[in-house]
Amino acid sequence: MKLALANIRKGKSAAVSLFIFITIAAMLLNIGLMVITQMNPFFDRKVEELRDPHVAIMMDQASYHSGYDEFLTNYSGVTKTETEEIVMMNLAKFNYGSSELTSSVAIFNAENSRSIGPLKLIEKLDTSSANDIFVPYSFKTDGGYKLGDSFTIRYLGAVYEYHIAGFLETTIMGTTNIGVMKFMLPERAFLTLADHVDDSSNGIILSALMKEKTESPKLLNDFTKRFPQTIAGETSSYVLGLDTEIVKNVSTLTINIIATILVAFAAIIVLISLIVITFRVSNSIEDGMGNIGVLKAIGYTSRQILSSIILQFIVIVFCAGAAGIALSYVLMPFFGGAISSLSGLVWLQEFDVLINFVSIILLIFLVVLVTLLSAFRVRRILPVEALRGGIQTHSFRKNYFPLEKERGNLHFLLAIKSTLINAKQNIMIFIIISALTLAAIFSAVLYYNVASDKTAFINIFGTEPANVMVNVRPDADTGDMLNDIKKIDHVKNVNLFDLITVKIDDQTVYTNVTHDYSKLENNIVYDGRQPIHENEISISWIVSSQINKGIGDTVEVEYGSEKKRYLVTGLSQSVGNLGQVAALTMDGMQQLQSTYKGTSLYVYLDGISNKDFMNKVEQQYGDQIAKTLDIDDNIETQTGMYTAAVFAVMLIVLTITVLVVVLILYLVIKTVIIKRKKEFGVMKAIGYTTLQLMNQISISFLPVVTAGVVMGGILGYFFTNPMLSLLLSNAGVKRLDFTIHLPTILLICIAIFVLAYVVSMLVSRRIKKISAYGLITE
Amino acid sequence: MTKTIIRTEKLCKTFSSGGTQQHVLKNLDISLLEGDFTIIMGSSGSGKSTLLYALSGMDQPTLGEIDFAGKSLAKFSNDQLAVFRRKHCGFVFQQIYLLDNMSVLDNVLTSGLLVSKNKRELVQKAKELLKQVGIEENSWAKFPAQLSGGEAQRVGIVRAIINKPKVLFADEPTGALNSASSDSVLDVFTDINTKGQSIVLVTHDLKTALRGNRVIYLKDGVIYGDLQLGAFSENKNLERLEKLKHFLAEMGW
Structure with missing residues (x-):
């Protein structure tokens, strides 16, 4: 132990650098593992704690009949059901974050007695008033609201003014990415609202609890099979079903992806630490060869010497690991905030001894393994060899760049x-710079695509990037409306683009319908093609794997009471709707329902604001239009939460990248100066200036830094999309086409290169303090 | 009339360590002449090497003036000193200090290319000098560790004189060599001095000291004795040896 501590004291800066690396790695690893392992149990605990429904099915009151209750009550595994009147607003508008969000809303009577999903307020005002409203917690964490703020809902031309009296916690309708949000009103306000809205907005919610909540998707699927006509995508009979497993997947998906990125980055830092240890062990054996000789000569065994080498790293890793884990708990509230923002639930941090233990043991195991492998040559060194300074390690095979023959600047x-x-040393720096450049590019590409050029990000949700959606009333002629809107000034294009639910080989699948897929801007088919003819269909790869059918196979599609067989022409991908999507042409859809004409028109604008266009269309075709939706605004709001999370990831990755580049170069250059002290002294003596030597040191790292940056850049350019695809594969992505913005990559590469040069120059400035005389005589 | 090449005035060098000061050089006034082969002798700790490194601009004096070929070194910054050294000073060290990872020829060129712009001429000159000191062509591509001590030190001398320095400084250049190697190295010093090269050499060794024409003896940081020994000549060696021995005996050596 004394030897180990002496070794640590001897190489203080290396020990400090290693300490920092391991601290960062342990911190990221612990946070990542805690989030990954705790997220699902956390969500499940919340479902139980809040007594939230395992399945919730909403419909307008006209569509409701008691058969639904009977089905749920008698369904095997259901332990409790409840039916409650609600106000159901399909596509209500309200401000959220910095923009206006259009979302479905389920408004409950807060004073109703219920045992499923009772009101649980996290914060509330002390006083009550007639226009109080309780909104999900995500409105505070993500939507920018605070208690007492006014809150306006715009729905079907009416404006409903409230002020926020409390934030409620719910697992099932608490965030914008679920598609429906849960509000609660005091009884008087609820009854007033229910009287005011049209009949189709007075709804019913059926809630069910099950013995095994993992059975909830099956229950929902069986429900839609049993009552197929209820989920028909018709605006007059709006039905929405949610099960807790789907909601859990949606709510935890982004968090799990971020946690996976953190663990992956931790792995990179661990790799860097292991490389540093290898470098350090190798250096300390070479530098301490005389000491090793003395120790061996006086009777120390190789095992004792090896133990002292290993022990110093175990001491460092243990202390740094503990510091990293402590730091992870300091930073967890920050991640807890992100989790709350993405899930709408209050994150309760728990002390996870097992994960902490696993993190430290994993790090110690890897460090001991690498140290042993690097230090094993100590066993082969004889005392006399060591006392003579070790076996000659210089290679005399080649004098690179002989000055006599090579052209170019002497210092270069x-x-x-x-x-x-x-x-x-070069291999070490090359690997580290490559890995860091790759990580930096990965995070920057992710951020660029989520925050700046969102096209590809939106595409993976299967969203068609039009500007405005016009929802046509069922009694209006959609075709005429499409042609009319096309003629309006500033309208570039209009596509009919519906989303309905059909059954494909008995699986319930969200299916798009349009006239001609080549006219859409987002082609989600990655293999094969979208359907062209009436007997063709494309399915997502998740559906493909569920029904075990691929391109060239035929599938049976069921809609209402009709069934037809279609040829699979392509495989698609989508994060939306859990990746369970398909696509039919309008002609294909009409094979199932000859009267089908669709209701959703996607409008692409040029030179007019979405709001102005929506006002214009509403004024012109008010009686034929059910709703209009600002797609850009909606996308902006819904991607806001991802932007913040991805920005945090990028910030962490870039900060750590800078820190690691600085530390690695500091460590290596300091070692170089110590090892080549006499050489630099001689060069100073024969007339080299400090600046020339600093430049020589810095330039000597440039080729390997350049190679590392270029390699990282190339890997980032070609492998960011495959890596992200892998990361998002659980969410339904098979092949990702995120924009790899070359200027961003070049900027990162140049920045790392410049950083490395500047750091090299700054670190090598320590040569200035040493005189030629001092260098030689020290 | 022989020109003074280095002149010091009240040269002091003090080292501080742990709160105590050690005055190594005390108000030294010294003049060294162009073309001389000056030997600096003295017991351990007398300040020989400190004086050598101060005179050569390798270290800054604590006080006093050093006039080197009309330039006041005491006023130079470290980088100005470096530029001055590359043009006007050559160094030969006891531990030789060739650059381990460079070939013999590259070791010489590393110094030469700092000053010379004509690479072809320089390479030619380096090769000639190497030949002159007895390093044949088959050794030019070797690394320092592949040379004998004497060979390595002769390469060190070539590296030191490649830029035609005004003064060649040598700090116990034969201290780490065996007798045969010492002789070959000393012959090189004598040879280049005969051709006009000014040399200042620190030594403990009588045989080495005999190569000089002037011997300065330092004691406790001051000049204790200054002997004009006359130019080295094999014929008069015995006479010079007796003179030197007598001088050193007087100095209490």
Whole structure:
């Protein structure tokens, strides 16, 4: 132990660098593992704690009949059901974050007695008033609201003014990405609202609890099979079913992806630490060869010497690991905030001893393994060899860049010479710079696509990036309306683009319908093609794997009472609707329902604001239009939560990248200066200036830094999409086409390169303090 | 009339360590002449090497003036000193200090290319000098560790004189060599001095000291004795040896 502590004291800066690396790695690893392992149980605990429904089915009161209750009550595994009147607003509008969100809303009577999903307020005002409203917690964490703020709902031309009296916690309708949000009103306000809205907005919610909540998707699926006519995508009979497993997947997906990125980045930092340890062990054996000789000569065994080498790293890793874990608990509230923002639930941080233990043991195991492998040559060194300074390690095979023959600047040539003779060190820097550049590019590409150029990000949700959606009333002629809107000024294009639910080989699948897929801007088919003819269909790869059918196979599609067989022409991908999507042409859809004409028109605008266009259309065709939706605004609001989370990830990755580049170069250059002290002294003596030597040191790292940056850049350019695809594969993504913004990549590469050069120059400035005389005589 | 090449005035060098000060050089006034082969002798700790490194601009004096070929070194910054050294000073060290990872020729060129712009001429000159000191062509691509001590030190001398320095400084250049190697190295010093090269050499060794024409003896940081020994000549060696021995005996050596 004394030897180990002496070794640590001897190489203080290396020990400090390693300490920092391991602290960062342990912190990221612990946070990532805690989030990954705790997220699902956390959500499940919340479902139980809040007594939220395992299945919730909403419909307008006209569509409701007691058969639904009977089905749910008698369904095997259901332990409790409740039926409650609600106000159901399909596509209500309200402000959320910095923009207006259009979302479905389920408004409950807060004073109703219920045992499923009772009101649980996290915060509330002390006083009550007639226009109080209780909104999900995500309105506070993500939507920018606070208690007492006014809150306006715009629905079917009417405006409903409230003020926020409390934030409620719910697992099932608490965030914008679920598609429906849960509000609660005091009884008087609820009854007033219910009287005011049209009949189709007076709804019913059926809630069920099950013995095994994992059975909830099956229950919902069986419900839609049993009552197929209820989920027909018709605006007059709006039905929405949610099960807790789907909601859990949607709510935890982004969080789990972020946690996976953190663990992956932790793995990179661990790799860097292991490389640093290898470098450090190798250096300390070479530098301490005399000491090893003395120790061996006085009777220390190789095992004792090895133990002292390993022990110093175990001491560092244990202390740094503990510091990292402590730090992870300091930072967890920050991640807890992100989790609350993405899930709408209050994150309760727990002390997870097992994960902490796993994190430290994993790090210690890897460090001991690498240290042993690097230090094993100590066993082969004889005392006499060690006392003589070890076996000669210089290679005399090649004098790289002989000055006599090579052209070019002397200092550049000397720098390149020193680059070429430090192969091990160069490999280490190359790997580290490549890995860091790749990580930095990965995070920047992710952020660029989520925050800046959102096209590809939106595409993976299967959203068609039009500007405005016009929802036509069922009694209006959609075709005429489409042609009329096309003629309006500033309208570039209009497509009919419906989303309905059909059954494909007995699986309930969300299916798009349009006239001609080539006219859409977002083609989600990655293999094969979208359907062209009436007997063709494309299905997502998740559906494909569920029904075990692929391109060239035929599938049976059921809609209402009709069934037809279709040829699968392509495989698609989508994060939306859990990746269970398909696509039919309008002609194909009409094979199932000859009167089908669709209701959703997607309008692409140029030179007019979405709001102005929506006002214009509403004024012109008010009686034929059910709703209009600002798609851009909606996308902006819904991607806001991802932007913040991805920005945090990018910030962490870039900060750590800078820190690691600085530390690695500091460590390596300091070691270089110590090892080559006499050489630099001689060079100073024969007339080299400090600046020339600093430049030589810095330039000697440039080739390997350049190679690392270029390799990282190339890997980032070609492998960011495959890596993200892999990360998002659980969510339904098979092949990702995120924009790889070359200027961003170049900027990152140049920034890392410049950073490395500046850091090298700054660190090598320590040569200035040492006189030629001092260098030689020290 | 022989020109003074280095002149010091009240040269002091003090080292501080742990709160105590050690005055190594005390108000030294010294003049070194162009073309001389000056030997600096003295017991351990007398300040020989400190004086050598101060005179050569390798270290800054604590006080006093050093006039080197009309330039006041005491006023130079470290980088100005570096530029001055590359043009006007050559160094030969006891531990030789060739650059381990460079070939013999590259070791010489590393110094030469700092000053010379004509690479072809320089390479030619380096090769000639190497030949002159007895390093044949088959050794030019070797690394320092592949040379004998004497060979390595002769390469060190070539590296030191490649830029035609005004003064060649040598700090116990034969201290780490065996007798045969010492002789070959000393012959090189004598040879280049005969051709006009000014040399200042620190040594403990009588045989080495005999190569000089002037011997300065330092004691406790001051000049204790200054002997004009006359130019080295094999014929008069015995006479010079007796003179030197007598001088050193007087100095209490």
